[in-house]
Amino acid sequence: MPKEENSKVSGDPLELWEQWYETTSKAWSQSVDGSNKAYVDPFAFYRTWAKIVENAQGQMQEQLKAGSFGIMEPKEAWKRWFETTTDIWEKAIGGDLDPLGLTTQWLEMMEDARARILAGANIPADPFTFMKQWYDATNETWATLIGDIIGTERFMESASQFLESYASFYRTFRRANEEFFSNLQLPTRSDIARVAELVIAVEDKVEQIDDAIEDFEDNYTKAVPGNLDERLVHVEKKLDALSASLQELTTADDLEKRLDRVESKLDKLLVALEKIEAKEPQRNSKPATPNSSRAQESKRESSKNQALPAETESVSRRTK
Amino acid sequence: MSQKNTTQADFDSTFKKYRTGMQIILEGAKADTGQTPKEVIWTKNKAKLYHYEPMVEKRFTVPILIIYALINRPYVLDLMPGNSFVEYMVKHGFDVFMLDWGTPGDEDKKLSFEDYVLDYIPRAVKKVLRAAHADETSLLGYCMGGTMTAMYAALFPDKPLKNLVLLTAPIDFTPDDMGMFGLMTNPKYFNPDHVVEAFGNIPGDFIDTGNRMLKPVTNYVGTYITMWDRIMQGKSMDTWLAMNKWVNDGVPFAGEAFRQWIKEFYQQNKLVKGEVILRGRRIDLSNIRCPILSVAGSKDHICSLPQAQAIKRVVSSKEVDFHVVDAGHVGLMTGSGAKKDVWPTILHWLESRSK
Numbered sequence: 001m002p003k004e005e006n007s008k009v010s011g012d013p014l015e016l017w018e019q020w021y022e023t024t025s026k027a028w029s030q031s032v033d034g035s036n037k038a039y040v041d042p043f044a045f046y047r048t049w050a051k052i053v054e055n056a057q058g059q060m061q062e063q064l065k066a067g068s069f070g071i072m073e074p075k076e077a078w079k080r081w082f083e084t085t086t087d088i089w090e091k092a093i094g095g096d097l098d099p100l101g102l103t104t105q106w107l108e109m110m111e112d113a114r115a116r117i118l119a120g121a122n123i124p125a126d127p128f129t130f131m132k133q134w135y136d137a138t139n140e141t142w143a144t145l146i147g148d149i150i151g152t153e154r155f156m157e158s159a160s161q162f163l164e165s166y167a168s169f170y171r172t173f174r175r176a177n178e179e180f181f182s183n184l185q186l187p188t189r190s191d192i193a194r195v196a197e198l199v200i201a202v203e204d205k206v207e208q209i210d211d212a213i214e215d216f217e218d219n220y221t222k223a224v225p226g227n228l229d230e231r232l233v234h235v236e237k238k239l240d241a242l243s244a245s246l247q248e249l250t251t252a253d254d255l256e257k258r259l260d261r262v263e264s265k266l267d268k269l270l271v272a273l274e275k276i277e278a279k280e281p282q283r284n285s286k287p288a289t290p291n292s293s294r295a296q297e298s299k300r301e302s303s304k305n306q307a308l309p310a311e312t313e314s315v316s317r318r319t320k
Numbered sequence: 321m322s323q324k325n326t327t328q329a330d331f332d333s334t335f336k337k338y339r340t341g342m343q344i345i346l347e348g349a350k351a352d353t354g355q356t357p358k359e360v361i362w363t364k365n366k367a368k369l370y371h372y373e374p375m376v377e378k379r380f381t382v383p384i385l386i387i388y389a390l391i392n393r394p395y396v397l398d399l400m401p402g403n404s405f406v407e408y409m410v411k412h413g414f415d416v417f418m419l420d421w422g423t424p425g426d427e428d429k430k431l432s433f434e435d436y437v438l439d440y441i442p443r444a445v446k447k448v449l450r451a452a453h454a455d456e457t458s459l460l461g462y463c464m465g466g467t468m469t470a471m472y473a474a475l476f477p478d479k480p481l482k483n484l485v486l487l488t489a490p491i492d493f494t495p496d497d498m499g500m501f502g503l504m505t506n507p508k509y510f511n512p513d514h515v516v517e518a519f520g521n522i523p524g525d526f527i528d529t530g531n532r533m534l535k536p537v538t539n540y541v542g543t544y545i546t547m548w549d550r551i552m553q554g555k556s557m558d559t560w561l562a563m564n565k566w567v568n569d570g571v572p573f574a575g576e577a578f579r580q581w582i583k584e585f586y587q588q589n590k591l592v593k594g595e596v597i598l599r600g601r602r603i604d605l606s607n608i609r610c611p612i613l614s615v616a617g618s619k620d621h622i623c624s625l626p627q628a629q630a631i632k633r634v635v636s637s638k639e640v641d642f643h644v645v646d647a648g649h650v651g652l653m654t655g656s657g658a659k660k661d662v663w664p665t666i667l668h669w670l671e672s673r674s675k
Contacts, residue, residue, distance in 0.1 A: 132549060139537050147500075150500065157509065163510070163515070167518035168514070168518070170518045170519065189426055193425065193427040200427060200428075211443065211446075
């Protein structure tokens with residue numbers, strides 16, 4: 001039972017921090033002294049360094065009080081500063097706290113920079129100008145130094161252990177938080193992400209539909225025999241023809257009226273002709289032979305037929 | 321009296337300069353970037369496809385689609401008016417499009433190269449063709465975007481792909497050619513699975529730190545020395561601010577894509593061996609037959625020269641122009657030499673192949 005409890009993720013962030021601190025401290029200390037001995041405080045080096053700086057500061061203040069510094073030339077001030085800081089670093093090395101040889105390299109670089117800056121005629125009074133000169137004088141050395149450190153397998157191993165431990169801590173911490181908020185019945189990042197995933201899935205489906213419609217549009221145009229544009233032009237021409245016919249229909253109405261008038265005139269003529277014909281037999285007082293009457297009828301028919309085409313035409317136009 | 325006034329003015333001026341510098345350091349660089357007028361013509365999840373508005377009459381029928389890396393903002397190619405590659409191409413009559421991958425959230429941790437190369441890029445290409453009323457397009461890939469573009473080109477080598485422009489695009493991931501990256505991503509020291517399991521998506525800062533550690537002195541100190549120098553000398557800060565904003569504006573890397581990127585590309589070098597398989601489709605770079613222009617920087621520490629140069633030997637294209645510039649990974653497209661060398665080179669190369 002206690003085992004089970006231990007295997008559970010701790011919900012206390014402080015406790016987690018402590019665990020992580022211990023793990024990383026061990027990892028770093030092992031990588032620094034290269035052994036699996038009981039871990040040392042990885043910040044001991046910095047603490048020692050801070051103490052030495054504090055002591056040096058105290059010494060300088062005492063010297064100032066005693067007036068031994070006096071009014072210094074900037075060159076002299078820089079020299080003193082270099083000497084003091086170099087001394088601090090040398091003491092740090094003496095404490096056997098530089099397993100990677102970083103401080104030794106740092107000292108070499110300081111010496112180099114001091115020589116370069118002090119060799120210059122002007123000692124900058126402005127902090128920025130000094131910083132710039134310092135950078136220009138040391139950046140290549142720094143870059144090489146750091147490149148050499150980072151490029152070693154030993155450093156990569158340490159960095160790897162740190163990363164692994166940090167990732168492990170982060171994962172545990174996240175899980176603990178998730179569990180904590182779940183117990184409080186509050187939505188967590190994962191819950192929100194799940195909802196967002198659903199939204200994205202819906203969007204994806206809409207996207208697929210959009211894609212399918214676009215494909216359809218493209219493929220339909222290609223699938224139709226002949227060019228759709230050409231076919232549209234044909235349809236347009238036909239519509240034009242229809243519209244023209246409609247206009248003609250309006251003209252046909254006028255024609256019809258005129259033809260009606262012509263027809264009525266022809267009718268009148270026909271009536272007049274019939275009257276004349278009716279008078280003619282009385283004058284001749286000859287009985288009409290069946291043949292002659294047939295000829296007259298055919299005459300009438302022919303006169304009627306002369307009027308007929310116009311009538312037929314008018315009818316046909318109306319149908320149109 | 322006059323001397324007193326001058327001293328006071330000098331003091332005020334110096335104080336103002338220090339205040340400006342401190343403000344940038346404390347608040348971060350602020351700049352108006354990506355100002356070339358554009359329109360979003362398509363979106364998918366967080367990705368957006370921009371269509372840049374024409375500034376002159378269109379001279380070329382073949383549009384350009386720019387595909388940038390997943391881990392940085394693409395506005396580095398449209399930094400600011402007068403220092404924008406996009407603006408430069410638009411002003412020369414090109415129809416320019418850009419795919420912005422956006423910022424992945426927790427819900428996107430499963431996004432992989434399958435999604436990016438098989439879903440996003442082909443759709444974006446289709447949208448570009450529709451918007452530009454074109455049958456073909458040129459693809460321009462930068463950094464990881466270049467690698468992804470090459471993968472797309474290998475899977476879809478025929479129409480509509482007309483030309484391929486690769487800018488500092490790593491193709492061969494042989495560890496010996498990768499310098500510090502080779503060591504950093506060595507499976508002995510780095511297991512991407514653990515990081516992905518912990519973070520889901522890989523934070524932008526994590527990627528950024530990795531990149532900066534390749535040149536820590538220059539990136540962590542030199543940048544700010546340059547800043548102070550420019551401030552003290554009263555030089556224009558616009559470009560510095562825009563670049564610094566971009567450098568610190570990293571995008572998280574979708575977890576699954578990061579895992580693939582490190583394992584299959586950096587640790588196993590599968591791309592150049594033709595072993596990358598996306599949804600069952602093997603990526604064979606020898607399928608690429610279109611004309612290629614590849615630009616690389618001799619000082620590039622993110623994509624070394626041999627990494628980019630590999631494109632020449634793996635594709636089947638008859639025309640592969642490899643152009644080397646004396647610049648770094650980003651300075652290649654934004655530095656002072658970019659306007660004089662790289663941009664005109666790309667322009668002239670595309671001009672003759674875009675009608």
